[in-house]
Amino acid sequence: MCGIAGLQVRDPSLEPRLGELLTGMLHQAAERGPDSAGVALYGDARLTPPGHSAVSLLAPGDASAAEIAALVGGDTAAVTVSQSVVVHSPGLPVADLERAVRAAFPTAVVTGRGTDLAVLKGVGHPDALAEEFGLRAATGRQGIAHTRMATESAVTPEGAHPFSVDENVCLVHNGSFANHATIRRELRAEGVAFDSENDSEVGARFVAAQLAAGHDLEKALRLLCERFDGFYTLLVTTGDTFAVVRDAIACKPAIVAETDAWVAMASEYRYFAHLPGIESARIFEPEPAEVYTWQR
Amino acid sequence: MAALTTTLVDLAEKSVRDLNSALHQASSGTSWHVAHPDGAHNLAVGLTAELDVVIDGPAGYYCAGMNQRATVTVHGNAGTGVAENMMSGTVRVRGSASQSAGATAHGGLLVIEGNASARCGISMKGVDIVVGGDVGHMSAFMGQAGRLVVCGDAGDALGDSLYEARVYVQGRVKSLGADCVEKEMRAEHLAELAELLKSADRDDDPAAFRRYGSARKLYHFEVDNSAAY
Numbered sequence: 001m002c003g004i005a006g007l008q009v010r011d012p013s014l015e016p017r018l019g020e021l022l023t024g025m026l027h028q029a030a031e032r033g034p035d036s037a038g039v040a041l042y043g044d045a046r047l048t049p050p051g052h053s054a055v056s057l058l059a060p061g062d063a064s065a066a067e068i069a070a071l072v073g074g075d076t077a078a079v080t081v082s083q084s085v086v087v088h089s090p091g092l093p094v095a096d097l098e099r100a101v102r103a104a105f106p107t108a109v110v111t112g113r114g115t116d117l118a119v120l121k122g123v124g125h126p127d128a129l130a131e132e133f134g135l136r137a138a139t140g141r142q143g144i145a146h147t148r149m150a151t152e153s154a155v156t157p158e159g160a161h162p163f164s165v166d167e168n169v170c171l172v173h174n175g176s177f178a179n180h181a182t183i184r185r186e187l188r189a190e191g192v193a194f195d196s197e198n199d200s201e202v203g204a205r206f207v208a209a210q211l212a213a214g215h216d217l218e219k220a221l222r223l224l225c226e227r228f229d230g231f232y233t234l235l236v237t238t239g240d241t242f243a244v245v246r247d248a249i250a251c252k253p254a255i256v257a258e259t260d261a262w263v264a265m266a267s268e269y270r271y272f273a274h275l276p277g278i279e280s281a282r283i284f285e286p287e288p289a290e291v292y293t294w295q296r
Numbered sequence: 297m298a299a300l301t302t303t304l305v306d307l308a309e310k311s312v313r314d315l316n317s318a319l320h321q322a323s324s325g326t327s328w329h330v331a332h333p334d335g336a337h338n339l340a341v342g343l344t345a346e347l348d349v350v351i352d353g354p355a356g357y358y359c360a361g362m363n364q365r366a367t368v369t370v371h372g373n374a375g376t377g378v379a380e381n382m383m384s385g386t387v388r389v390r391g392s393a394s395q396s397a398g399a400t401a402h403g404g405l406l407v408i409e410g411n412a413s414a415r416c417g418i419s420m421k422g423v424d425i426v427v428g429g430d431v432g433h434m435s436a437f438m439g440q441a442g443r444l445v446v447c448g449d450a451g452d453a454l455g456d457s458l459y460e461a462r463v464y465v466q467g468r469v470k471s472l473g474a475d476c477v478e479k480e481m482r483a484e485h486l487a488e489l490a491e492l493l494k495s496a497d498r499d500d501d502p503a504a505f506r507r508y509g510s511a512r513k514l515y516h517f518e519v520d521n522s523a524a525y
Contacts, residue, residue: 250395250414250432250433253376253394253395255394268335268356268357269335269354269356269373269375269394270334270335270336270337270354270356272335273334273335274334283373283392284392285394285395285413285414285432287432287451288414288433
C-alpha cells in the first residue's frame with residue numbers, strides 16, 4: 001500500500017498552519033503504511049532558517065546536535081529531530097555544506113539538501129513519528145508526507161520516504177517498480193551512488209539525472225513514465241513546483257483537491273476532510289500517465 | 297417508503313462499526329441519516345434490509361458494498377469500489393465516484409450523478425450502472441452481464457474483454473478495448489435505455505446514445521486472436 005499526502009500553500013496566511021494541516025493528513029495516511037514515515041518541509045524556519053543552506057541526514061550515532069555542528073565546522077548549526085538531523089549554514093553554498101557534512105560523517109546517509117528543504121524520516125508508527133518530528137508546530141510553504149508499507153526492500157530509515165537526491169527536489173511513491181533493478185544497474189554504471197535497495201530511490205535518482213541533464217520536472221516525469229514498469233503514484237516537489245503522476249494502469253489511488261488558498265494531493269479523500277475550504281474545493285483524480293504540475 | 301422517523305448516526309461521535317452494526321440490526325422500512333462521514337471507508341456495507349440510508353457528505357472506499365435491498369444515497373463523492381458486489385437495491389452518488397464503481401455487482405441500480413473514474417463496472421455481473429458524467433479508462437472491463445449507461449464520455453479501452461454486458465454511451469468514446477464493438481441500436485435497446493435513464497431520474501434522449509457490446513471472439517482461445525488479448 002503506502003500513503004501519500006502533500007500540501008502546497010498559496011495563501012501566505014496558511015503558512016503558520018502547514019504542520020498542523022499536514023499532521024492531520026499524515027494521521028489518516030497511517031493506515032496505509034504503519035511501518036515507517038517521513039516528511040519533507042519547505043520553508044520551516046525552525047529547521048531551515050531563511051537564507052541558509054541546509055543538509056538533512058539520518059542521525060549519525062548518539063552525537064548531539066552541538067557535537068554534530070562542531071564536527072561539520074564553520075558557522076553551522078544543527079537540529080536533531082527524531083532519527084534525523086538537519087544541519088544548516090548561513091555562509092556556505094549547498095554543495096559545500098553537503099561536502100563538509102560528508103567529510104565529518106563519511107558513513108552518514110544524506111537524505112536532503114537545499115536552500116529551504118528539511119527531510120525527516122524514520123522507522124515507527126506515523127503518528128508517533130509526527131509527534132517526534134514536532135510536525136504540528138511546523139510552518140512553511142509546502143510539505144509532503146509518506147507512510148510506508150514496505151514491499152520491495154527492508155524496513156529501515158534508509159528505505160523510508162521521501163527520497164531527496166537533488167537540491168530542493170523530493171519524491172514520494174505509492175506502488176512498486178518492476179524494473180528498478182535494471183534501471184539501478186544502468187544508473188550505477190553511469191556513476192550514480194545509492195543509499196538503499198529501495199525501488200523508489202531508483203525513481204528519485206532517475207528524476208535527478210533527468211533534471212541534471214537539463215529537463216524540467218514535467219519532462220523528467222514523462223521520461224520516467226516511458227522507462228519505469230510497475231505501479232506508481234508519485235508526488236514530486238521542488239522549491240516551487242508540486243507534481244503528480246500515475247502509471248498508465250492507474251492502479252494506485254490518487255486524488256487532488258484545489259482551492260485558491262492551497263493545492264493538496266493524497267491517496268484518499270479522507271486525508272483532505274479537515275482542510276479549510278474543502279467543501280468548495282475542486283476535486284479530481286489524475287488521469288493515468290499524465291503529468292500534473294502546480295507552480296507556486 | 298417514507299419512514300415516520302429518521303435515526304441519526306453522527307460519525308463525529310460514533311464509529312463506522314457502530315453505524316454498520318446498527319444498520320445490520322435495523323428493520324426494513326426504517327430510515328437513517330449519517331452525519332460527518334468525512335470520507336470514512338466501508339460505510340453502510342453488507343446491508344440486507346429495505347433501509348433508506350442517507351450519507352450526508354463524502355464517503356471513502358467500498359461504500360454500500362455488497363448491498364441487498366437497501367437504498368443508499370451519498371450526498372458527496374464516493375471513493376474506490378462504491379457498491380462493489382451489490383446484489384440488489386439502489387445506490388446513488390450525488391457527486392463523483394472513484395475507481396471500480398460497481399465492481400462485480402450482480403444486481404440493483406448504481407447511479408453516479410457526477411463522473412466515475414477508471415474501471416467503472418469492472419467485471420459487472422448483472423448490475424445496472426448509470427453515470428451522469430464521464431467514465432475513466434477500462435470501464436466495463438470483463439463485464440459479464442448488466443447495463444452500463446454513460447451520459448458523458450468514456451475513456452480508453454471501453455469494454456475491454458467484454459462478455460455480455462451492454463454499454464450505452466452518449467458522448468465520445470476515446471477507444472474501444474479488445475473485443476468490444478459498436479452495435480446497432482434497435483427499438484428494444486432504445487426502450488431499455490429509456491427505462492434505465494428514467495430509473496436514474498434523467499431526461500437524456502435515448503436516441504443520442506450509441507450501443508457497444510462484445511464481438512464474442514475471445515470466448516475461446518484461438519491463436520488467430522492472440523494479438524487481441
